[in-house]
Amino acid sequence: xxxxxxxxxxxxxAPIRLAVACSTLLAAATLVAPAAHAAPADDIRINEVVxxxxxxxxxxxxxxxxxAVDISxxxxxxxxxxxxxxxxxxxxxxxxxxxxxxVDTAFGLGASDKARLYLPGGSTLVDSYTWSAHSAPSWSRxxxxxxxxxxxxxxxxxxxDCGSGGGTGPxxxxxxxxxxxxxxxxxxxxxxxxLYQEGSVLWAAQNSGKLWRLVRDGSGGWRPxxxxxxxxxxxxxxxxxxxxxxxxxxxxxGAGAAGGxxxxxxxxxxxxxxxxxxxxxxxVATGTGGALTATKEWNLTAGLPSVGxxxxxxxxxxxxxxxxxxxxxxxESTGAAYDPNRYGAHTGGVFLLGVEGTGAxxxxxxxxxxxxxxxxxxxxxxxxxxELQWEPQAARLWAVCDDTCGGRHTTLKIGGSGTFxxxxxYARPTxxxxxxxxxxxxxxxxxxxxxxxxVYWSDDSNTGGHALRRGTVSC
Numbered sequence: 001x002x003x004x005x006x007x008x009x010x011x012x013x014a015p016i017r018l019a020v021a022c023s024t025l026l027a028a029a030t031l032v033a034p035a036a037h038a039a040p041a042d043d044i045r046i047n048e049v050v051x052x053x054x055x056x057x058x059x060x061x062x063x064x065x066x067x068a069v070d071i072s073x074x075x076x077x078x079x080x081x082x083x084x085x086x087x088x089x090x091x092x093x094x095x096x097x098x099x100x101x102x103v104d105t106a107f108g109l110g111a112s113d114k115a116r117l118y119l120p121g122g123s124t125l126v127d128s129y130t131w132s133a134h135s136a137p138s139w140s141r142x143x144x145x146x147x148x149x150x151x152x153x154x155x156x157x158x159x160x161d162c163g164s165g166g167g168t169g170p171x172x173x174x175x176x177x178x179x180x181x182x183x184x185x186x187x188x189x190x191x192x193x194x195l196y197q198e199g200s201v202l203w204a205a206q207n208s209g210k211l212w213r214l215v216r217d218g219s220g221g222w223r224p225x226x227x228x229x230x231x232x233x234x235x236x237x238x239x240x241x242x243x244x245x246x247x248x249x250x251x252x253x254g255a256g257a258a259g260g261x262x263x264x265x266x267x268x269x270x271x272x273x274x275x276x277x278x279x280x281x282x283x284v285a286t287g288t289g290g291a292l293t294a295t296k297e298w299n300l301t302a303g304l305p306s307v308g309x310x311x312x313x314x315x316x317x318x319x320x321x322x323x324x325x326x327x328x329x330x331x332e333s334t335g336a337a338y339d340p341n342r343y344g345a346h347t348g349g350v351f352l353l354g355v356e357g358t359g360a361x362x363x364x365x366x367x368x369x370x371x372x373x374x375x376x377x378x379x380x381x382x383x384x385x386x387e388l389q390w391e392p393q394a395a396r397l398w399a400v401c402d403d404t405c406g407g408r409h410t411t412l413k414i415g416g417s418g419t420f421x422x423x424x425x426y427a428r429p430t431x432x433x434x435x436x437x438x439x440x441x442x443x444x445x446x447x448x449x450x451x452x453x454x455v456y457w458s459d460d461s462n463t464g465g466h467a468l469r470r471g472t473v474s475c
Contacts, residue, residue, distance in 0.1 A: 044069055045145045046117055046127045047098055048156060051109040052134040056102040059115045060156050063093035064145030066335065073120035076103055079130075083107035084122055095335030098144065098377070100156035100305055110134075157305050158360045158379035159419070170408055170425040175452055175473035177430035182221035182456055183468035188212070192458045192467040194249030194264070194315065194387060195441035198256060201225075202441060203284075204458060205247040209236050209269055211261065211282065211292060220454075222468060228288045235291040236263065238280065244269035245280060245294075248438070249316040249354075249387065253347045257285045260295065264353055266312030275309045277301045279316065279351060279366060298372045304355075304362065311357030314438065315388040315399070319363075320349040323395060330418025331375045337418065338375060343367055350375060354385030354399060361385060361399065361412075361420070378420045380410055386438040393445040393475060396423070400440040402460070407434055429471050436461040437469075448475035 043065030050058045059076055063069055070092045076085040085106040093099055109115065114130040129149055131139055140152035142162035153161040192212075194205040202214040202222045210233035214222040224231050236245045245265040253259045261284045267276045278301070280294040321340040331338040340348070345368040352363045363376035380399045387400035397412040397420060407428030412420045428434070439458030447453045452472040459467050 041119055041124075041126045043067075044071060044074075044093065044117065044126060045141065046115050046129050047141045047144055048100070048152075048160060049109065049115050049129060049131070049139040049149075050135050050137065050154060050156065051111070051113070051131075051139075053137045053154070055137070055154060055156065057104040057107075057109040058100050058102050058156055059109075059117075060098050060100040061093065061117065062098045062141070062145045063095055066095050068092050068094045068335075074126075075118040075120065075122040076101065076106075077116045077118065077122070078103075078107050078109055079114045079116075080107065094333050096144075096330075097332050098157055098159070102306070153379075153381065154358070155360070155379040156358065158358075158377045159421075161379055161381060170427040173409075173426050173429040173471075173473075175429065175455070176471060179429050179431040179457075179469050179471045180220070181464075181466040181468065182470040183466055184217075184221075184223060186462070186465045187224065188462065188467040190462045190467075191460055192462070193247070193438040193460060194251075195439035195456055195458050196251050196317075196389075197441040197443055197456070198252055199444065201257070202456065203250045203252070203261060204439065205250040205263055206233060207246045207248050207460075209244045209247060210234060211236055211247060211250060211263065211284070213284070220470060222456075229290050232290070234289075236280070236282070237291055237293045238268070239294045239297050241291075241293045243271075245278070246272075247280075248312075248314045251316045251318050251351070253318050253349060254320055255347075259347070260284065262316060262318070262351065263294075264313040264316035266314070266356075267309045273309050275301060275307060275312050277304055277312045277353075279313075279353070279364075296370065298364070298366050298370065300353075300362075300364065300372055300374075303372075303374060305358060305360075307355060307357035311384075312355060313353050314356040314384070314386045315352075315354030315361075317352050317388040317390045317397070318347065318349045319352060319390045319397070320392075323390075323392070324350060324414070327395065327414035328416075328418045329376075329414055332377065333373055333375055340365075343373065345369070352376075352378075352388050352390070352397065354380070354388045356384040356386060359384050359401075361388065361397075363420075376419065378412065380412070381422045381425070382408055382410060387440040389440060389442055391442055393448075398440065398442070400437070402437050403434045407432060407437060409440070432457070432469070432471065433463070435459045435463055435469075442473065445475065451475060 047062035048060035116128040140160040204212040212233040213230040217223040249264040329338040361378040382401040389398040437457040443454040453475040
């Protein structure tokens with residue numbers, strides 16, 4: 001979390017460095033980028049500037065045109081012509097895409113300064129922006145690429161937050177206010193994180209490196225499954241049996257457990273100071289051993305803004321291709337309507353991953369071949385995203401923040417532009433203390449009764465000896 005809450009020893013905000021390139025691909029995934037073509041330089045605009053706070057001094061560029069643009073070798077400067085930052089080779093921007101660059105290794109952005117963008121060589125000016133006070137926290141164009149700059153929330157790498165900023169608080173929780181514990185005393189201890197309900201099974205990721213299979217306890221709660229080696233959870237390993245993945249979240253695809261469990265991880269516990277933003281697939285429908293070795297890893301670190309090793313992937317969910325196509329989802333890698341057939345063999349859907357350190361949501365097609373293509377980046381409107389859940393019944397995405405945001409829940413839907421956007425923000429239930437809730441799961445439509453259905457939260461801090469709590473939400 002961005003603020004530390006005892007007794008958890010983590011999450012103090014460290015400077016976040018935006019990745020501009022990576023000479024070494026850390027692991028298995030092949031990151032696929034759209035081909036770039038010649039296009040007017042006028043299509044590329046400075047779109048967001050950050051000069052202070054927990055994020056490294058950064059300049060975001062945005063492609064407002066209709067074709068991908070190769071910006072390799074383009075030059076960024078501040079108000080001093082001798083200060084230059086060169087965009088790395090192989091960098092392109094798809095139509096409607098944004099990319100942020102941490103420029104603090106080349107120069108600092110002051111309280112009264114400017115950001116300037118030049119074509120390769122550094123003599124032909126493309127765009128510039130001048131300000132007279134530090135960002136608080138961001139200077140952002142509204143709308144993206146074409147509007148004037150204004151103070152806004154930090155959204156580097158995602159669509160700018162161009163809301164009215166009226167300061168209205170979240171709406172009341174859309175369900176019952178009562179909350180009860182949903183586990184036995186001190187069953188899990190600390191670090192229980194992401195949840196996913198699959199009918200009569202609740203899957204739970206524990207960032208100490210375990211995956212749990214939980215079954216109903218007969219009293220509205222959950223207990224560890226005692227069959228097939230699940231009684232104490234199963235230890236997670238990277239492909240080949242190495243390492244200790246910091247498993248933060250778990251989801252299944254339309255194939256259910258038979259199709260494997262997909263776990264989002266932010267680092268290897270054996271190298272905890274290094275960010276390793278990966279999705280790991282595990283066979284969970286068979287086997288009785290106490291450990292699970294990943295059958296595949298998609299390492300997405302190189303293609304994402306750099307964050308602290310403990311501020312990375314915290315959430316994952318899966319949305320079927322059929323739902324995305326029906327809603328007119330737009331693929332940011334092509335600038336056109338999402339076409340699943342473009343990607344060959346994959347899971348039949350798109351994985352959405354939430355980042356704790358930035359509050360961004362990144363959508364990926366993870367192909368069976370190991371390739372990974374980012375098809376969307378979404379600003380959640382919150383300081384961090386600790387859980388994501390796709391709710392088919394309402395065709396909406398839930399994004400959840402923990403006590404960093406006072407337990408706020410945001411729902412997003414695909415709008416007329418083909419992108420996910422927030423449509424509602426809710427406070428935690430009145431009966432829920434402001435806990436370190438890093439997991440959230442919704443029951444299926446089949447459990448809807450009297451216009452409500454169960455929901456569950458996992459408290460990373462195991463407050464009062466309980467890691468699971470239950471409530472209701474309207475359905």
